[in-house]
Amino acid sequence: MKTPARRLELEASKKSRRGQQDGDNLVADEATALLRGESDLVMAAMGRRVPLTVQLGVLAHGELTRLVNLGRYHRRGSVRRAWGADMAQLAGDLARHCRSPEGLRQLQADFLIPLELDVLGRRRRFSCASELIGHVRAHVPFR
Numbered sequence: 001m002k003t004p005a006r007r008l009e010l011e012a013s014k015k016s017r018r019g020q021q022d023g024d025n026l027v028a029d030e031a032t033a034l035l036r037g038e039s040d041l042v043m044a045a046m047g048r049r050v051p052l053t054v055q056l057g058v059l060a061h062g063e064l065t066r067l068v069n070l071g072r073y074h075r076r077g078s079v080r081r082a083w084g085a086d087m088a089q090l091a092g093d094l095a096r097h098c099r100s101p102e103g104l105r106q107l108q109a110d111f112l113i114p115l116e117l118d119v120l121g122r123r124r125r126f127s128c129a130s131e132l133i134g135h136v137r138a139h140v141p142f143r
Helices: 004-018 023-035 041-045 052-061 064-072 077-083 085-098 101-120 129-139
Strands: none
Touching: 041 077, 052 064, 052 085, 052 101, 052 129, 064 085, 064 101, 077 085, 085 101, 085 129, 101 129
């Protein structure tokens, strides 16, 4: 079974080969990837830096194992290039803080999703990753 991110990657390669694509499916796949916290995977696979808003989306919608793995591999070159070591470390710290999928879902619903919506709605802006990291660390009582 292909993940939405893998489907997006395959769809993008088809587009370059045939010069067109079904826009409805692409939009649906992008939305699915966003809500699963996987919207960064295609960008990272292409060696691109993942924008801060997309990283926040992964924190707000990703599963516990995804955040654990980002934290675990925060020093690895591919993760450092795509996410930056500090943002990937924050993902791991959030996962450790929450300790369970239920705890993460609660933090996401109470803090990360509203923060993401504020950023997407331009009610809150972070000029760099360190500002976002500082904001999250100031509002989450890490043990």
